[in-house]
Amino acid sequence: DVKVTQSSRYLVKRTGEKVFLECVQDMDHENMFWYRQDPGLGLRLIYFSYDVKMKEKGDIPEGYSVSREKKERFSLILESASTNQTSMYLCASSETFPGYNEQFFGPGTRLTVL
């Protein structure tokens, strides 16, 4: 079974703090994704990566950055956390070949910024 893990289930941070969210997958998937999910807005793609050291902006990259130094790990960084970044953050991974695009999600991190 594909396993995607995230470093924390719940996180509380203060405005202005730098926040790191970590995601690790154990299935040698090429692609990794970061989403946030808010009531009424659905899943919104923040960033994704299709290879080590590669990154692509999603729909809402402002205020976020990412790092992918190893294939299995994809980090989301909030450079200076703000209250409007309070949300559920979901990491996902998928393989490039054979190209079925099935994405598998981690358990999520519920971030609260005070």
Add this chain to the structure above:
Amino acid sequence: QKEVEQNSGPLSVPEGAIASLNCTYSDRGSQSFFWYRQYSGKSPELIMSIYSNGDKEDGRFTAQLNKASQYVSLLIRDSQPSDSATYLCAVTANSGNTPLVFGKGTRLSVIA
């Protein structure tokens, strides 16, 4: 802007009935279609994938795809209270590293 539309619900069905969830998409080039189930407070779980026109059955679940109408649906037979969740439709072009486009989900409530 590629869009995936779902009725937000809630869709209420009695236990044992068939639940029918619908999804339309705007990108005619879409090739891969998925249904995810998401329980409250949990992450989405992949339950069905479909790639060609027609029906695909897996246990109590049937996915139906009609590319000409840009329409995909999920039928849940013999609905159980444990099926109560939000169901997300996701669509993508057939490129290995293309992100999925998700609908906002339909909330299903199965009444015992």
